[in-house]
Amino acid sequence: MRATDTSPFGRFADRLASLSSIGPDHRAALLGLNGSVIQVPGGIDLVPPGEKARHAHFVVEGLVGRFAQFSDGKRQITAIHIPGDVADLHAVARPDVAPALQALVTTTLIRVPLDDMAALTRDMPALARAFWAYCAVDLAVLERWAASLGRRAAIQRMAHLLCEIGLRIEQSGRGSRRSFALPLTQQQLADALGLTPVHVNRTLKMLRGKGLITIRGRAYEVPDWKGLAAVGDFDPTYLMLEDFVRRAV
């Protein structure tokens, strides 16, 4: 039943349910949320740096990047969000720490007023705890991201990112870890990995040369998953994915 629910709120509710115990009433409350559906082309800032957010952003289609920006304009992407994710759920708890967001490709999302979300958490404490758990996982993922940036070489960072995204896309039912679309430009990958676009290009070339990945357009194939995971020193447990995916067949 759950797997057939294609509503974006339904997908999010599924994810919450796998992280915290919520009941049918909570699920219904989520499905009853209202927000404005917007579609934006890639490269657009959904929430500019430094702006106090007034909405939570549910990703329906496409990719959203969470980022920090420096005074010289340089950016560091700190998270990549795929359909089914809420990019800035922690803003419900503290609107003034909301991160900047950009659409990485043409993206469809739903903007739900933070006030509505906050009201939900006041009416339903279990939902507040579920949101909190979601943010705790978000924090754990960010911790790994930071560790990668601080201590890993370029090829390891790239391998780790591809492993993480591959698994998350597989979990979301939009591909598999061995074959998925990641329509980011190399400039965007550079912003995510803390590298220059030129070096991203060379790094991808190395991974191709080792036979770990192949790229056609912006579709990635991973013929040697274990090899890629070994290069990236990747351990999936931190993602808190359901090991046994409850998808129909």
Place this chain on the structure above:
Amino acid sequence: MRATDTSPFGRFADRLASLSSIGPDHRAALLGLNGSVIQVPGGIDLVPPGEKARHAHFVVEGLVGRFAQFSDGKRQITAIHIPGDVADLHAVARPDVAPALQALVTTTLIRVPLDDMAALTRDMPALARAFWAYCAVDLAVLERWAASLGRRAAIQRMAHLLCEIGLRIEQSGRGSRRSFALPLTQQQLADALGLTPVHVNRTLKMLRGKGLITIRGRAYEVPDWKGLAAVGDFDPTYLMLEDFVRRAV
């Protein structure tokens, strides 16, 4: 009244109150928490990597580092916690994403069972929301940390870290941004900044050479705060400190 409450739980309650609206009953509940007080020398792992936590760690005295570790043993510190902080509050929401923790210097802390904390959040929804807000700020701080690691040069990272720590220590009443103790070894600074100890040494030398800091032992003086903040491109708003400190003179 609050400022005179020297209990570690009291300090934490003060911080929560500044982030979320909690009442006297919540405050009382926090003060009624029970945990075991432990003191450990620097260099000890409080929570080893990969271990599922069963306690929340309240820092009473000293410094605690949150970190991720790689298969080759290298570490990246992702947060530094000072007295008054809870180092792993998000573990209350999801014990299986608890971060690894190490004592950076001789440290006193209180370990409160996660079950007790979780019970509190079930009895008092407002407290759950306050904990969540605390984690949201934690996440925002980590985002800046990641951005630093990804995009800033060594001297900028160091300057930024010293600014952040300086302000947080000032807020906690244990020093000022212009003069504070930060008893970390250069190896530990290296793990925090994603550098080698050798380069940390050179970087500190550069900051000294520019007249931005002076170091005596492990006490830092910042004669030129604005200069240091400029080098680190530091903007304090993300820390969510009270601009007007409500401390009795």
Place this chain on the structure above:
DNA sequence: CGAACTTTTGACCCCATTCAAAGTAGGTGG
């Protein structure tokens, strides 16, 4: 007063950046 840990400095090397330019889509209008 010696052992172990830190801090400091020097010399050399390499990974990633910078600068520059050529090649390759993808999309738009004539």
Place this chain on the structure above:
DNA sequence: CCACCTACTTTGAATGGGGTCAAAAGTTCG
């Protein structure tokens, strides 16, 4: 359908920031 424009990818060559290796000097503490 082709010409053109723009954005993205790819490659080369030179530079530099930070790493690595090694050793000396300073600290701390038993």
